[in-house]
Amino acid sequence: MSALAVRDLSLDHGLLHAVRHVSFAVGSGEVVALVGANGAGKTTLLRAIAGAHRPAGGAIELDGVDITAVPAHRRVGMGIALVPEGRRLFAHMSVEENLLLGRMSGRAGPWTLDRVMATFPNLAPRRAARAGTLSGGEQQATAIGRALMSNPSVLLLDEVSLGLAPIAVDRLYQSLAGLMQSGTTIVLVEQDLNRVMRVASRVICMLEGRIVLEGATATTSRDRVTDAYFGLGQARMPA
Amino acid sequence: MINTIIQGILLGGYYALIASGLTFMFSVMRIINLAHGSLAVLAAYALLVLAQSWHINPFLGLLIVLPAMAVLGFLLERLVLERSLRAGQLVPILATFGLAIVIDNLLFEGFGANTRSLGNFIGSLSYDSIELPGGIFVGVLAVGTFAAAVLVLVGLQLFLSFTPFGRAIRATSEDPDTAGLIGIDARLVNGVAAAIALVTVGIAGAALGMRGTFDAYTGGAQLLFAFEAAVIGGVGSVWGTLLGGIVLAVAQSIGAAISPLAFLIAGHGTFLVVLFARLWLAGGIGNLLARRA
Amino acid sequence: MDADAPILVAEGLHKRFGALVVLDGVDLRVGAGEALGIVGPNGAGKTTLLSVLAGAQPPNRGTIRFRGENVTDLSAPIRCRRGLARTHQIPKPFSGMTVFENVYVAATHGGVLARAGAYDRVTDALALCGMLKLANRPAETLGLLDRKRLELARALATGPSLLLLDEIGGGLTDAEASELVETIRELSRRRIGIVWIEHIVHVLLQVAERLICLDAGRIIADGDPRSVLAHRDVVAAYLGGVP
Numbered sequence: 001m002s003a004l005a006v007r008d009l010s011l012d013h014g015l016l017h018a019v020r021h022v023s024f025a026v027g028s029g030e031v032v033a034l035v036g037a038n039g040a041g042k043t044t045l046l047r048a049i050a051g052a053h054r055p056a057g058g059a060i061e062l063d064g065v066d067i068t069a070v071p072a073h074r075r076v077g078m079g080i081a082l083v084p085e086g087r088r089l090f091a092h093m094s095v096e097e098n099l100l101l102g103r104m105s106g107r108a109g110p111w112t113l114d115r116v117m118a119t120f121p122n123l124a125p126r127r128a129a130r131a132g133t134l135s136g137g138e139q140q141a142t143a144i145g146r147a148l149m150s151n152p153s154v155l156l157l158d159e160v161s162l163g164l165a166p167i168a169v170d171r172l173y174q175s176l177a178g179l180m181q182s183g184t185t186i187v188l189v190e191q192d193l194n195r196v197m198r199v200a201s202r203v204i205c206m207l208e209g210r211i212v213l214e215g216a217t218a219t220t221s222r223d224r225v226t227d228a229y230f231g232l233g234q235a236r237m238p239a
Numbered sequence: 240m241i242n243t244i245i246q247g248i249l250l251g252g253y254y255a256l257i258a259s260g261l262t263f264m265f266s267v268m269r270i271i272n273l274a275h276g277s278l279a280v281l282a283a284y285a286l287l288v289l290a291q292s293w294h295i296n297p298f299l300g301l302l303i304v305l306p307a308m309a310v311l312g313f314l315l316e317r318l319v320l321e322r323s324l325r326a327g328q329l330v331p332i333l334a335t336f337g338l339a340i341v342i343d344n345l346l347f348e349g350f351g352a353n354t355r356s357l358g359n360f361i362g363s364l365s366y367d368s369i370e371l372p373g374g375i376f377v378g379v380l381a382v383g384t385f386a387a388a389v390l391v392l393v394g395l396q397l398f399l400s401f402t403p404f405g406r407a408i409r410a411t412s413e414d415p416d417t418a419g420l421i422g423i424d425a426r427l428v429n430g431v432a433a434a435i436a437l438v439t440v441g442i443a444g445a446a447l448g449m450r451g452t453f454d455a456y457t458g459g460a461q462l463l464f465a466f467e468a469a470v471i472g473g474v475g476s477v478w479g480t481l482l483g484g485i486v487l488a489v490a491q492s493i494g495a496a497i498s499p500l501a502f503l504i505a506g507h508g509t510f511l512v513v514l515f516a517r518l519w520l521a522g523g524i525g526n527l528l529a530r531r532a
Numbered sequence: 533m534d535a536d537a538p539i540l541v542a543e544g545l546h547k548r549f550g551a552l553v554v555l556d557g558v559d560l561r562v563g564a565g566e567a568l569g570i571v572g573p574n575g576a577g578k579t580t581l582l583s584v585l586a587g588a589q590p591p592n593r594g595t596i597r598f599r600g601e602n603v604t605d606l607s608a609p610i611r612c613r614r615g616l617a618r619t620h621q622i623p624k625p626f627s628g629m630t631v632f633e634n635v636y637v638a639a640t641h642g643g644v645l646a647r648a649g650a651y652d653r654v655t656d657a658l659a660l661c662g663m664l665k666l667a668n669r670p671a672e673t674l675g676l677l678d679r680k681r682l683e684l685a686r687a688l689a690t691g692p693s694l695l696l697l698d699e700i701g702g703g704l705t706d707a708e709a710s711e712l713v714e715t716i717r718e719l720s721r722r723r724i725g726i727v728w729i730e731h732i733v734h735v736l737l738q739v740a741e742r743l744i745c746l747d748a749g750r751i752i753a754d755g756d757p758r759s760v761l762a763h764r765d766v767v768a769a770y771l772g773g774v775p
């Protein structure tokens with residue numbers, strides 16, 4: 001039984017079919033990377049798993065339990081946490097308040113305010129600062145910390161490196177290294193293929209709402225992923 | 240003149256009290272509740288019925304009425320406001336306007352045209368006064384209302400700033416979608432916020448009934464005063480609401496001292512001056528609405 | 533105008549929004565009747581480039597010459613009447629009007645045609661885009677593919693010599709994308725120039741004779757489509773550098 005399973009999921013954005021009949025499963029403790037061009041449906045997919053986007057068809061299962069009809073705020077208590085694209089912090093509230101909010105509906109577990117501060121040392125001096133005044137890297141750390149405070153079993157990371165300087169991205173992934181080996185199931189959307197190959201055990205490439213490539217990072221070459229990314233030379237699945 | 244101003248300040252306490260629920264609902268849910276005044280009058284009538292028919296002192300009556308107002312607030316949010324908001328940002332204004340008319344007319348049907356007061360049921364409190372240096376007398380009730388206003392406003396602020404639920408309310412107000420993603424039930428939060436708002440409305444209704452008279456259609460004027468006080472003071476800060484109420488009341492009182500007919504005009508005039516000043520400073524209506532508290 | 537002269541020449545295009553530089557010195561040439569594709573990762577400046585070329589936004593620096601004429605200071609409606617048309621990424625039909633009426637407005641205003649000529653132009657445009665059967669349908673009842681076709685037909689009715697397509701390929705099934713590609717190919721066959729900005733690269737490849745890759749406001753590759761996509765700088769722009 002997988003920690004997270006998506007079965008024949010279809011999602012619409014108004015008239016657009018953003019995700020079409022997508023199925024995949026993630027094992028407990030696995031780190032799976034989702035790559036794909038803009039508009040491939042990655043963010044929509046993560047939001048649907050988190051409960052923020054109602055599916056047009058298909059199902060989502062958490063530890064074998066069908067959660068498709070469960071609203072977003074209840075999924076947090078069940079163990080799913082999303083770090084949204086663009087961070088989406090509460091800008092008028094302090095770092096500490098943002099983190100405390102993450103704890104409100106979550107589960108019991110090892111993550112506390114102090115542990116988050118220890119994991120992201122750059123946040124400690126900014127604890128009382130309003131989230132809107134933080135740098136990109138600090139905001140991203142806060143957003144991830146907020147999700148961790150709910151002690152998720154499945155953590156969804158949507159483009160955490162977006163808009164950050166390379167140094168900040170390095171520091172972020174360094175902080176996350178321990179997390180990635182801790183047994184938390186992680187699905188991350190990431191543009192940088194190098195990082196993907198380094199941190200993820202499996203890579204899924206999406207194109208126009210469909211999965212066009214799925215494979216273990218150890219045995220899948222960069223070139224194959226690149227081709228799939230641009231939609232070249234791959235057997236296309238029917239509409 | 241000093242007396243006029245002091246009486247004005249105390250009246251300002253009442254205006255701040257009734258404005259507090261209006262500004263709270265607006266800053267949290269971006270809803271302007273035009274039934275606000277009518278709901279206060281409804282609370283006053285409820286206390287009246289308890290006092291007349293069951294001989295329950297209005298202060299004790301609050302123990303029954305306030306929880307009832309809380310429930311009413313929760314239902315109002317779930318059944319009326321939430322649905323209206325889905326239809327459009329300004330639809331709740333229409334819905335609550337309609338609700339105000341319904342409440343006013345139902346009260347008229349039920350209680351007739353006589354003016355009422357809770358003053359008959361609180362003993363000497365309705366006219367007791369304290370003497371201040373300089374020979375100025377201030378009503379105990381007026382001082383009590385002012386104190387209630389400060390307590391309510393400070394209480395709301397402390398609640399929002401320092402309690403987990405208050406944080407949840409602020410977060411939902413800022414970004415309901417993300418609030419849901421971190422586990423906050425936005426519908427529940429908004430329901431509780433509305434309940435809290437209506438509790439303050441109930442307190443204001445009690446103050447209204449005790450200090451003066453009311454009838455089925457008093458709600459309109461109360462809404463207007465609450466709205467003017469809120470706009471003068473600015474939405475979103477405790478002291479702003481208090482200041483807004485005081486400024487409105489002092490303007491009215493000074494107006495009244497000049498001529499009894501000038502009471503309302505002075506208040507409305509002050510409101511309009513402050514409104515246009517704000518619009519001008521903010522560079523237009525669009526900017527004013529976009530700027531958050 | 534010389535038949536071999538480029539129909540569009542943009543030089544030194546700079547565009548910034550506050551401190552953010554979106555176009556950092558872009559030079560572009562489009563030959564008459566050429567089909568040019570523009571790709572690039574998110575934030576590269578593609579949409580802004582199209583917007584500047586169409587006249588929806590002025591550049592901070594640089595010039596644009598269309599059919600030999602300097603159009604840099606001309607507004608979008610005027611450029612349209614000169615023959616430079618564009619479609620929108622999210623189709624924007626005039627609701628409350630039928631398909632025919634939508635295209636008719638374009639023919640009489642953008643195409644500056646009188647009534648008789650306009651009717652012919654409209655039927656031609658609708659036929660080319662496969663929309664004749666739907667001519668009397670209210671525009672807002674159309675599905676996604678038909679909306680995109682309406683965008684095309686509408687742009688076509690203005691009688692363009694160059695058509696700017698803004699990410700028209702998104703959200704379509706394979707079959708739908710093929711039909712759209714066929715229509716665009718027909719336009720190209722009629723010597724209407726195409727500049728097509730697109731994320732769905734493999735759809736673009738079916739039409740583009742030449743590809744430009746934009747990254748961080750600059751052109752980093754320009755040439756034969758397959759070689760551009762294989763170019764290491766292009767791959768690096770999308771997916772991070774080679775380790």
